[in-house]
Amino acid sequence: xxxxxxxxxxxxxxxxxxxxxxxLTTETKLDGLLFGFAGAGIVPGxxxxxxxxxxNHPDHKREFTEKLENQHIEQHDELKNKLANQSARYIFIINxxxxxASTVIFSILGSLEVxxxxxxxxxxxxAFLIFQIVSFNIIYQHLLKKH
Numbered sequence: 001x002x003x004x005x006x007x008x009x010x011x012x013x014x015x016x017x018x019x020x021x022x023x024l025t026t027e028t029k030l031d032g033l034l035f036g037f038a039g040a041g042i043v044p045g046x047x048x049x050x051x052x053x054x055x056n057h058p059d060h061k062r063e064f065t066e067k068l069e070n071q072h073i074e075q076h077d078e079l080k081n082k083l084a085n086q087s088a089r090y091i092f093i094i095n096x097x098x099x100x101a102s103t104v105i106f107s108i109l110g111s112l113e114v115x116x117x118x119x120x121x122x123x124x125x126x127a128f129l130i131f132q133i134v135s136f137n138i139i140y141q142h143l144l145k146k147h
Contacts, residue, residue, distance in 0.1 A: 001055040001064065009048025079147060087140040091132060098128065138139025 014040045023034035054063045074080070076084035102124070 005048055009045045012041045012045030012048060016045060016074050025090040083143040084140060086143060087136055090139050091136045095132060
């Protein structure tokens with residue numbers, strides 16, 4: 001495994017620690033967000049560091065090379081690449097329609113002063129992100145079964 005993975009893990013841990021320190025030492029409205037960034041930095045950082053040491057252990061060298069070969073084969077499978085690109089195109093078109101409709105709806109709600117709370121927008125955007133990821137995977141799996 002590359003040394004850059006270890007460095008990336010250490011940087012993630014450092015950024016997470018800085019966010020955790022900031023959240024613990026200050027009293028702001030951003031504390032919840034800082035705690036979230038701390039967890040989002042520290043946990044994957046530890047995972048990167050642990051994977052680096054696990055795969056660089058002499059007992060796992062052969063297993064790691066086999067894993068890399070399988071990943072290389074999967075990444076260069078032309079049909080899967082084609083289907084992933086086609087899935088991304090479908091999701092892009094769907095997202096354009098959803099964003100256009102959302103812009104109109106939120107403009108109307110803002111003009112009528114119905115929507116003043118930003119939490120609704122945050123939850124909507126989070127749900128939209130989850131929708132994008134799930135729908136991409138569903139379309140990709142459907143196209144994979146079809147071919």
